[in-house]
Amino acid sequence: xxxxxxxxxxxxxQLVLPHVDAAFNLARWLMRSRADAEDVAQEALLRACRxxxxxxxxxxxxxxxxxxxxxxxxxxxxxxxxxxxxxxDEELHLQTCPTPETIAIAGDxxxxxxxxxxxxxxxxxxxxxxxxxxxxxxxxxxxxxxxxIGTVMxxxxxxxxxxxxxxxxxxxxPVREM
Amino acid sequence: xxxxxxxxxLQGYFxxxxxxxxxxxxxxxxxxxxxxxxxxxxxxxxxxxLQLAQLYEPATASVRRKISARLHAIAPTTPTPQPRLWHxxxxxxxLLFVAILLVRAGHGLHSDDxxxxxAGEIVDAHVRSLQPGPMNGIASNDERVVxxxxxxxxxxxxxxxxxxxxxxxxxxxxxxxxxxxxxxxLVYERNGHPINVFIWxxxxxxxxxxxxxxxxFQWVDWRKGKMEFCAVSDADxxxxxxxxxxxxxxx
Numbered sequence: 001x002x003x004x005x006x007x008x009x010x011x012x013x014q015l016v017l018p019h020v021d022a023a024f025n026l027a028r029w030l031m032r033s034r035a036d037a038e039d040v041a042q043e044a045l046l047r048a049c050r051x052x053x054x055x056x057x058x059x060x061x062x063x064x065x066x067x068x069x070x071x072x073x074x075x076x077x078x079x080x081x082x083x084x085x086x087x088x089d090e091e092l093h094l095q096t097c098p099t100p101e102t103i104a105i106a107g108d109x110x111x112x113x114x115x116x117x118x119x120x121x122x123x124x125x126x127x128x129x130x131x132x133x134x135x136x137x138x139x140x141x142x143x144x145x146x147x148x149i150g151t152v153m154x155x156x157x158x159x160x161x162x163x164x165x166x167x168x169x170x171x172x173x174p175v176r177e178m
Numbered sequence: 179x180x181x182x183x184x185x186x187x188l189q190g191y192f193x194x195x196x197x198x199x200x201x202x203x204x205x206x207x208x209x210x211x212x213x214x215x216x217x218x219x220x221x222x223x224x225x226x227x228l229q230l231a232q233l234y235e236p237a238t239a240s241v242r243r244k245i246s247a248r249l250h251a252i253a254p255t256t257p258t259p260q261p262r263l264w265h266x267x268x269x270x271x272x273l274l275f276v277a278i279l280l281v282r283a284g285h286g287l288h289s290d291d292x293x294x295x296x297a298g299e300i301v302d303a304h305v306r307s308l309q310p311g312p313m314n315g316i317a318s319n320d321e322r323v324v325x326x327x328x329x330x331x332x333x334x335x336x337x338x339x340x341x342x343x344x345x346x347x348x349x350x351x352x353x354x355x356x357x358x359x360x361x362x363x364l365v366y367e368r369n370g371h372p373i374n375v376f377i378w379x380x381x382x383x384x385x386x387x388x389x390x391x392x393x394x395f396q397w398v399d400w401r402k403g404k405m406e407f408c409a410v411s412d413a414d415x416x417x418x419x420x421x422x423x424x425x426x427x428x429x
Binding site: 066070132133157 | 185186188189190193195220221224225227228229230231232233234235236237238240241242244245248249252295299302303305306314353354355359
């Protein structure tokens with residue numbers, strides 16, 4: 001199957017391939033696993049290549065990340081549906097998720113933050129990753145996640161609060177001293 | 179403690195997403211609100227911490243290699259010279275195959291592969307829509323309300339009809355994106371089964387319905403009046419065909 005001609009292929013390499021890091025980073029945080037992220041990122045890039053004709057210009061990073069996100073959710077739905085079905089029960093922590101105890105004994109702050117971020121429901125985790133790690137604007141986040149801008153703002157607020165409490169619950173010493 | 183009045187403004191202010199007037203309004207509030215001032219400091223500390231920890235994980239060299247190999251397999255850049263005759267023959271056959279695909283695509287009809295892939299994407303979008311979570315949509319059984327909502331968001335006019343009398347109750351509408359295409363979605367319910375009808379503009383001529391299935395979902399796809407429709411559900415194909423008849427005869 002060869003859907004792209006040489007010109008399309010060249011445009012794909014110019015516009016989309018520079019965002020492979022962004023694609024992998026989002027996948028890594030949504031999947032909570034580097035190995036799964038490698039598979040999903042490959043799959044997403046292939047899809048993007050096949051659907052490149054549907055790309056009508058504009059923000060190539062947002063376009064690619066939206067495909068990455070869809071690919072991640074489809075994969076999770078198939079392989080780890082529990083993670084998606086309980087996501088709005090904010091009190092319920094998944095068995096595979098880090099507990100406050102494991103966060104507390106984590107070696108350094110990077111590990112602690114990683115574990116805390118991984119306790120958040122995927123919809124909150126992705127919005128934090130897009131904002132804080134990827135530096136996306138609200139408008140870009142809305143385009144990638146297909147939610148209204150107003151919801152982006154309120155979700156960010158809740159996501160930050162949850163991350164903050166995941167960190168403080170797990171620590172004896174005050175977070176501010178970090 | 180938090181200040182509910184300013185909560186979402188606070189996030190917008192912190193992220194530099196407020197316009198000048200609203201930012202000024204928030205700054206006036208900030209002079210008197212200890213909660214917001216404290217929270218801003220906390221947000222700042224949290225952001226510094228996240229930055230300092232360098233959580234961003236760029237693609238590994240191995241994943242880059244794999245991606246480029248797999249992309250090369252589906253869309254090679256330049257053919258490498260092959261001396262042997264049978265290589266040339268194979269290349270010629272491949273080129274002919276590609277040419278046929280391109281001609282078919284150029285003639286408007288998607289190749290079957292593409293069609294199946296698109297249907298797969300639509301089924302995936304249908305499955306995602308069944309997940310709990312915020313949705314860019316409106317829940318209403320009022321044709322005019324749903325149409326008004328969709329017309330404000332789609333670049334094309336959507337025919338919205340409720341077929342509750344025939345057993346297909348309109349439940350609402352959504353805006354979605356299927357691999358780069360902005361699409362409008364009408365949501366119906368048939369005996370407790372949600373049905374999503376994806377609609378987007380097309381240049382292709384009208385075509386009768388085609389059906390297919392993927393995972394445990396059925397889809398029916400057709401085109402009419404420069405619009406492509408794809409209805410997806412776990413309901414029977416027969417029922418989707420009924421909905422197709424209803425929509426097609428009313429459009």
